[in-house]
Amino acid sequence: MDSTSLSSMDSSAKGLLNRVAIIGATGYGGLQSVRLITDHPFFNVTYLGGNSSSGKQWNDAIPFLPLENNPLIHKIDIDEISRTSDYVVLSLPNGIGSQITPQLLERNLRVVDLSADYRYRSLDEWKQTYINETSSLRNDDYLCSEAIYGLSEWNFEKISKARLVACPGCFPTASLLPLLPFLKQGLIETDGLVIDAKTGTSGGGRSAKEHLLFAESSEGITPYGVIGHRHTSEIESQATEVAGQKIHLQFTPHLVPMIRGILSTIYARLRDPGLTADDCKTVLETVYRDKSNIVVLPVGKYPSTKWVKQTNKAILSVQVDSRTGRIVLISAIDNLIKGQAGQAIQNLNIMAGLPQDLGLPLLTYYP
Numbered sequence: 001m002d003s004t005s006l007s008s009m010d011s012s013a014k015g016l017l018n019r020v021a022i023i024g025a026t027g028y029g030g031l032q033s034v035r036l037i038t039d040h041p042f043f044n045v046t047y048l049g050g051n052s053s054s055g056k057q058w059n060d061a062i063p064f065l066p067l068e069n070n071p072l073i074h075k076i077d078i079d080e081i082s083r084t085s086d087y088v089v090l091s092l093p094n095g096i097g098s099q100i101t102p103q104l105l106e107r108n109l110r111v112v113d114l115s116a117d118y119r120y121r122s123l124d125e126w127k128q129t130y131i132n133e134t135s136s137l138r139n140d141d142y143l144c145s146e147a148i149y150g151l152s153e154w155n156f157e158k159i160s161k162a163r164l165v166a167c168p169g170c171f172p173t174a175s176l177l178p179l180l181p182f183l184k185q186g187l188i189e190t191d192g193l194v195i196d197a198k199t200g201t202s203g204g205g206r207s208a209k210e211h212l213l214f215a216e217s218s219e220g221i222t223p224y225g226v227i228g229h230r231h232t233s234e235i236e237s238q239a240t241e242v243a244g245q246k247i248h249l250q251f252t253p254h255l256v257p258m259i260r261g262i263l264s265t266i267y268a269r270l271r272d273p274g275l276t277a278d279d280c281k282t283v284l285e286t287v288y289r290d291k292s293n294i295v296v297l298p299v300g301k302y303p304s305t306k307w308v309k310q311t312n313k314a315i316l317s318v319q320v321d322s323r324t325g326r327i328v329l330i331s332a333i334d335n336l337i338k339g340q341a342g343q344a345i346q347n348l349n350i351m352a353g354l355p356q357d358l359g360l361p362l363l364t365y366y367p
């Protein structure tokens with residue numbers, strides 16, 4: 001449990017249901033958010049927003065996750081969202097959330113955005129990576145600098161007071177959790193960093209895409225975005241902030257034939273070649289000692305994506321190759337939970353003064 005215990009919980013949160021609007025509720029991130037909040041003791045879904053699904057009753061559109069009272073899915077309606085909700089989870093394609101976030105904040109709603117719209121400190125930085133992906137016209141540079149990067153374990157204090165939290169991407173979450181402790185303590189060289197990552201197909205969202213067809217993605221492994229995948233700049237910008245010096249790194253994602261999960265393997269050169277794997281494990285354990293959703297494995301054990309499936313857990317592992325002077329860091333997360341909706345609920349917990357693991361699954365059903 002984090003520093004906020006149930007007994008010291010904010011009285012405004014205790015016993016009261018915080019009202020949450022989920023926009024993009026029928027997508028993968030929205031569905032996980034609805035599912036997690038359904039079981040949450042202090043949050044309640046009060047508004048469901050969508051696009052092509054709007055106008056439908058929820059239980060007709062999503063019969064596998066029926067909701068009490070069978071609510072209607074709405075088009076985005078700012079006045080109705082502000083009348084019904086205190087918090088808003090935006091689980092929308094890039095470039096859409098930022099069209100409505102200024103209006104939501106003006107109405108005193110607190111926003112958790114799952115897209116990349118607010119993950120960079122400035123609009124210029126965002127444009128360098130995303131302008132060709134979206135037609136969105138934006139002039140909310142002030143919100144880019146205000147938004148807090150929602151890597152829950154690293155920005156707890158700022159998230160707790162934030163109006164706007166930008167949840168990290170799935171690959172950045174998996175990669176930054178093991179990497180940041182070593183950059184922060186100056187234990188690794190900042191050049192020559194390599195991240196090799198694997199993801200399941202749900203990372204591409206629920207809308208139809210040719211490369212995610214069963215016939216295309218099953219029974220094979222494919223690299224994509226080999227140079228300049230958009231998560232490269234996000235990882236670099238967070239790594240740069242923590243290291244205090246500019247970082248350029250090599251990041252290569254691969255699509256593997258599974259539905260959920262990310263496995264990230266990071267290679268770096270140790271500054272002190274005398275450091276052992278046990279020393280490096282102690283570094284991770286010390287940083288995450290009070291975080292029950294982060295597990296550091298004994299040296300010689302390595303995580304599988306199956307171990308974190310449908311949980312908000314990250315399992316980390318470290319090894320050192322004394323022949324090459326390199327450290328190898330490995331992490332596994334569920335891209336839709338810790339990599340997306342679970343981290344969003346973790347951040348909502350922090351914003352509401354609740355224990356950060358509240359309502360979040362930490363144990364998988366194996367296999």
Ligand SMILES: NC(=O)c1ccc[n+]([C@@H]2O[C@H](COP(=O)([O-])OP(=O)(O)OC[C@H]3O[C@@H](n4cnc5c(N)ncnc54)[C@H](OP(=O)(O)O)[C@@H]3O)[C@@H](O)[C@H]2O)c1
Pocket residue numbers: 023024025026027028029030049050051052053054076091092093094096114115116168169170202203204205206207335336339340
């Ligand atoms: N998938 C992952 O592993 C992952 C991880 C971390 C972050 N993310 C990010 O999280 C966000 C959501 O991703 P996802 O995979 O959940 O996407 P998704 O499955 O494609 O769902 C997108 C949702 O957005 C809704 N939507 C689209 N345009 C809309 C509009 N104009 N107005 C209202 N609703 C609209 C869709 O509603 P209709 O169905 O009604 O059209 C759908 O519910 C993205 O920005 C993504 O990059 C994804």
